[in-house]
Amino acid sequence: MAAAVETNACSITDAPKAPAKPGAPPIVEFKAVTKKFGVGTSREVTAIKDVTFTVEDLENVGEFVAILGPSGCGKSTILRLIAGHAPQFPATSGEVLYHGQPVIAPGPDRGMVFQDYACFDNRTVIDNVAFGLECRGVPKRERTEAALEWVRKVRLDPARDAYKYPHQLSGGMRQRVAIARTLILKPQVILMDEPFGALDPATRHNMQDLLVELWREVQATVFFVTHDVAESVYLGDRVYILSNAPGTILHQFHVLAPDRPARQMMREKPFQDTVFRIRDILDALEEGKD
Amino acid sequence: MREYFKRWVTIRERPGWLEGANASILCIALVLAVWYVLTAGEHAEDRIIDPITLPSVGDTLEKFPDLWFDRAVARSAAWSLGRVLGGFTLAAAIGVPLGVLAASFLRLGAFLKPISIFGRNIPIAALIPLTLMWFGLGETQKVMFIFLASVAFVFFDSSGAVQGVPNSYLDAAYTLGAKYSARKGLIGAAWVGLTYAAVLTLAYYFLSRAPGPNDVELRASWIRWFWGMGFFGFALGFALWFPILAFQPIRKVLLPLALPDIVNSLRLLFGLAFGYIMLAEVINAEYGLGAIINLSQRQGPREHIYLSLILIALLAFAIDRGIIALQRRLFPYRQVGEH
Structure with missing residues (x-):
């Protein structure tokens, strides 16, 4: 099933926002990827089916791909296949290519941010942020300096929060730590699995604006799984809508890039039209489920 | 008053520090009162329970100086504690890393499962005759008894603690770049190996010089055994810790995140092991709290049995509190349960 790129939606841009690097392979490419669990048993389940898409490696900017879909349709499976995390990885059939090469294992070039933050409880904020550098063998002084810099960038107070443990932080602060810890490694791809799903709306808007700002700085390609349509339209350059399980890409929208704060942009008419349109598609999918 | 009783029947209503302590004191007072009533009376005929079965509170307390000075209960407590510490350290030195490995490499876990099940279900009392046959009547037997009685539980709990660390x-x-680093593993494991070797040879040295019947010293090949212990200790420490230290995901994530739970289970198991040692000390021990109880039962005064039991409980409580305090310092990010 080929995904239809819809170009007549409100608030769309019909062209990619920058030319692809000439001669470079796409940064992420799925070729008819299918993932089944429990193959050969009575509990065989197909998580995603024939997923095909290409995300080009753009010159000097990364694309922001938001993935929407009814619950249980395999959104996370797509992310975990790119990351190389078991048990979703490896795919049952098809090819997952990263820079034109098959994905073989997780690596720091593909950072991941989880809904439950997964901050290491035994490490202070600064040691959490410096974890990746520590694994690389960066000397202590250097990595502490870099970590402090990133603590500032995610708008935590280095003086007050740097030596706190995760249990002393709120959910939003913990997610800031998790984002800093991922971005400090300058990944080329950032995979975010409903990162703001557990946050209250106000914190969520702040985090969205923060993410947009940081993403511009690191110029990475972002895959962002969410349930929140407004969030996906605000953050995404492109929005994928997955079908009911087994998931496959049904629609692909190009939407306007976030150039104003979330609270402002989300109030505008074209923005809301797009949101309602996508929401209608999703509602139809949820209804058709059972 | 009415308010106070209402708090007693409110589910999960947490008492303040003072109120909780008062409730505990009330319990002790109640036990003492029952004891007092049951044994009140000048002559045996006046008492509800005769003095042979249960001595009175006063008689028991009167015998304390005797226990402290003549029987040297403090020295015996030190001996008991030393034996438990020796056997339990050995059990932790093997059980903890092995448990961490078994929970990280699940095929190894499946391989070790039969031994773990066997070790946890063996009747502790059956280990006494077995260890007597294997290690003789001396101190080695007592240390090895504690080791064998606790190692499978230490292994199982450590493995469970690591399994409890969520996959995320x-x-x-992994996405932050944690990897396998043989160099770090080699250096770290070599140091751990040396530590294991030093501790084992020292333990062997002290065990072979401990008072009491001593089969170890009878061996002509003492020095060969001494070096053998050293090499064995190094190999053991190196083999157990190399994979843990070489794999960053284990060294930096699984082990530190599981460590508070591991230490907590060690605290509980140490309490059990401290109870088990009395079993081994009933047989051919010159010193030890178990030996005192055994001696008092045969030669009297029987009051010493009750006093010893109270002392054991107090000692165990103090050790437990000590470890809890240590846990709070080591793991400030983790609450230790109050019991």
Whole structure:
């Protein structure tokens, strides 16, 4: 099933926002990827089916791909296949290519941010942020300096929060730590699995604006799984809508890039039209489920 | 008053520090009162329970100086504690790393499972005759008894603690670049190996010089055994810790995240092991709290049995509190349960 790129939606841009690097392979490419669990048993389940898409490696900017879909349709499976995390990885059939090469294992070039933050409880904020550098063998002084810099960038107070443990932080602060810890490694791809799903709306808007700002700085390609349509339209350059399980890409929208704060942009008419349109598609999918 | 009783029947209503302590004191007072009533009376005929079965509170307390000075209960407590510490350290030195490995490499876990099940279900009392046959009547037997009685539980709990670390931490570690680093593993494991070798040879040295019947010293090949212990200790420490230290996901994520739970289970198991040692000390021990109880039962005064039991409980409580305090310092990010 080929995904239809819809170009007549409100608030769309019909062209990619920058030319692809000439001669470079796409940064992420799925070729008819299918993932089944429990193959050969009575509990065989197909998580995603024939997923095909290409995300080009753009010159000097990364694309922001938001993935929407009814619950249980395999959104996370797509992310975990790119990351190389078991048990979703490896795919049952098809090819997952990263820079034109098959994905073989997780690596720091593909950072991941989880809904439950997964901050290491035994490490202070600064040691959490410096974890990746520590694994690389960066000397202590250097990595502490870099970590402090990133603590500032995610708008935590280095003086007050740097030596706190995760249990002393709120959910939003913990997610800031998790984002800093991922971005400090300058990944080329950032995979975010409903990162703001557990946050209250106000914190969520702040985090969205923060993410947009940081993403511009690191110029990475972002895959962002969410349930929140407004969030996906605000953050995404492109929005994928997955079908009911087994998931496959049904629609692909190009939407306007976030150039104003979330609270402002989300109030505008074209923005809301797009949101309602996508929401209608999703509602139809949820209804058709059972 | 009415308010106070209402608090007693409110589910999960947490008492303040003072109120909780008062409730505990009330319990002790109640036990003492019952004891007092049951044994009140000048002559045996006046008492509800005769003095042979249960001595009175006063008689028991009167015998304390005797226990402290003539029987040297403090020295015996030190001996008991030393034996438990020796056997339990050995059990932790093997059980903890092995448990961490078994929970990280699940095929190894499946391989060790039969031994773990066997070790946890063996009747502790049956280990006494077995260890007597294997290690003779001396101190080695007592240390090895504690080791054998506790190692399978230490292994099982450590493995469970590591299994309890959610997968998302591991996934996060991988995407942050945690990897296998043989160099770090080699250096670290070599140091651990040397530590194991030093501790084992020292333990062997002290065990072979401990008072009491001593089969170890009878061996002509003492020096060969001494070096053998050293090499064995190094190999053991190196083999157990190399994989843990070489794999960053284990060294930096699984082990530190599981450590508070591991230490907590060690605290509980140490309490059990401290109870088990009395079993071994009933047989051919010159010193030890178990030996005192055994001696008092045969030669009297029987009051010493009750006093010893109270002392054991107090000592165990103090040790437990000590370890809890240590846990709070080591793991400030983790609450230790109050019991």
